[in-house]
Amino acid sequence: MAQEYKIKGLSALDLKNGEKREVEVEGIENGKVLLARVGGTTHAMSSNCTHYGAPLKLGVLTPEGRLTCAWHGACFNVGTGDVEDAPALDPLAKFDVYEKSGAVYIKGEEATIKASRRNPNVKCAAQGQEKVVVVGGGSGAMGAVQALREQGFKGGITIISKEPNLPIDRTKLSKALIADKSKVEWRSQEWFDSASIATVSDEVNSIDFKSKSVSTKSGKSYTYTKLILASGGTPKALPLPGFKELSNIFLLRTIPDVQAILEAVGEKKGKNVVIIGSSFIGMEVANALSSNNTVTVVGMEEAPLERVMGSEVGKIFQKLISKNGVKFHMGASVDSAKASSDDGSKVGSVSLKDGTSLPADLVVLGVGVTPATEYLQENGALQLEKDGSVKTKETFEVEGQPGVYAIGDIATYPYHGPGGNGSLTRIEHWNVAQNAGRSVAASIAKPHVAPKAFIPVFWSAMGSQLRYCGNTPNGWDDMVLQGQPDEAKFAAFYGKGETVVAVASMQMDPVMSQSAELMRRSKMPSLSELRNGKSVLDVGLPSEVKI
Template identity: 45%
Template structure:
């Protein structure tokens, strides 16, 4: 017996072209209605990433709904995923207009928040989908997961094999720094068993790749030199945390963060009463500062090379405001400084006792420390490619892998892709090669490559980068602001309620905001469509949210 119900949920007159509304559907159910021209569409109402109400996001005339929190995007006409970090599609419901009312037909169980995401279609080839060569993915992070999701979503029914150094299925790595979650089962996008049964994916954990043999189209694994064959290869090995080349860097309580085991060590080593020294004022460093602030530490000292934290990315004004916020929470900053050495404890030479800091005055300061977190960036995790003949022209001295607009590795036969933190890829519009260490970029590159492989035609990577950080009142950011030469500030930085526009050659290239959702979601779409207002318009008070991109009348500007 069908469990579908048809309910009149709204007067048609209340939903204009370009509108989105969340409406009730029996008991606790919710449905998102979207109108594009004369067409009314109905989907589940919440983002499948963290459950944000999509009605508070951004709708575009080409059917995209962008989450107001983290940039996940769906197609309102189909419910399908458009952009990461959405891990699942939305339910799509039948919507029709009768007698001036919008009627929605849905299974009520699929409208409640506990079941708002659509399960993947079971593959007809699941039983045989893990045998043979097919697609092999080296690396088990966000890029790998979204590549799997995209391959299946777009119809690829061959075998998929993932070779991962980690001991767990792909995780939501952002929760490591933002919340110091240490239970891998609470971080996994899908358990290994579900990746096998629902996605036909063989996940080989704790598996280290030592090289790639392009001639035989195999990946060489472990000390046994096992050769794993591939038809198409995706390199998605991410980054390796850097350590400053200073004395004492390898003491047992000097921590870096990349995986769950790192989070466990930090969690165990940073307790009430700890004197914590953080080297580097990066986003990872400062997110960990936020994560441990409530532990009643004895002290938190941050050492940074710039004048203000995040200065290179966010600028001096916003960096200064965020530094003041952290100072109000008891954090001490030592900026324009560098670490001279890390000194062992007098009572235990295997552990840190203090950190010697070179100050801008030329003097040195000794900071007592029970634990040190080193957040000074990551290097591409591509050591295995140094032993791989044929990659000499593609891998630069930093370990980055040069790819084309389709994310295919430079100079190879087109069957090898590189994505995520290791990929040096051309920027849309300029062609400038850049490596961007954003988690959303990795996810969206996985989705682009998955579609390219599944459909057999190139899917250029043109997504606008988006990231967020647990700073102040939740920072949002979109675009590529490297080399900005001016900023426009709308709002009050000291109150942490603002929009900051980053300009280069009198053009907006990036936007940051706090307590102004969904401005960054709207800005990412304006950058995509070429409809971003000019700096003069913004200085005159133009509101991004007033720019019409949601009605079918909206047309992109002609360059």
């Protein structure tokens, strides 16, 4: 039952518009709430982000009441507490706040104040003829099905995923190598049951778009009125001698993949680990395995992540992870995998084309993913792009297929963020998939409401947390670096001409979140202004949004 609680050290609601303040609640151990004033009204809400618990006092508050977390870009509406943008799934708790007898009080339940969140309203008894089928069980699927229920969709919902688990926080696999599904599943089976969302562990092998039915390998068929394709990506293997024949060579996409890697490492560790690929998966796995193992990263670029971030920033990441003992062979090409002298069935070394031989008790491949769309090629069911992806409209509806949507790693869609100009692009980011799922849910549940645009955001764990927003579908030709790069404390602004199209930062919060909001409004400073020392944190946030 809601009770009245006094706020420590506050005698009046004297916040200015746009101001936010974390305050303590009397009578509740470690009880805190956040006060934020927008449009002349002071709101009280949970003090921490419901994603990974970041303090929201460090976030970015806009004039229309969007509150964006500084860590991973989760965004909330301060008026309702509802989620505006991924990756948060739970909304903020809201509390009545008022002045009385020279003090400030809130009204709420102790458990809710401590939890710093509230449960989304998804309980439903499915009814009617509408049936949504979701192919895939990743971030996009989770964002779609929860948003469908939150937005009042009462029809049937079925998730079909070939993974042996419920939808998971896949980011924890490469960043922390967590193999316990109970620690990475977003929701329990009871949650899905209460929302009347059926979860099926099976693999889709074909879709009949004329009869609106989905067929699986087990021989079952599921009819739909709306279809969401969210099957994600398939990690690339290396078509080189030894990589197909030898064991202890791993891809990383699923919980079983992590379990196999950890089994190969063993409890005693002390293994020689070779990581092939110096992009995000490779760098994260190298960082995660660096403790008590000898880890070597092999990359074709001159610096890690050079293609995305440039060599100057890539060398910052390399230096950072090298402090953990990780070794690098950059500008290198792999020739083959050789068998172990002790066990001819297992890998024993990796040979590079320059003649270098790297001892390897296990190898992890991080050389990219391809869209998992094999099932869409059956009988020419759908015309795919050259890379195997599905072309969609801005609403993520598939071209030529009304009521069919594609999201996440398989979707190529028109990008209208800075520098995009509607360019067709495919973005393999967790946040993009989940936000696209939320957008599709809005199109289905409220078809007369235009989907809300969002700026792509991602993060990576490489000793320190990397934050990134924007996208470079047409590349970038210049970069401005602010901060102290030698200390891995920096903000990198990537420009196409004078337009900033992407921002990467480390230890410079909330630069990324502020930049994402400025991008939404087409108010980012120019590259020249940033080069001359202008800070995005000093730029005001007007209420209008232009994308």
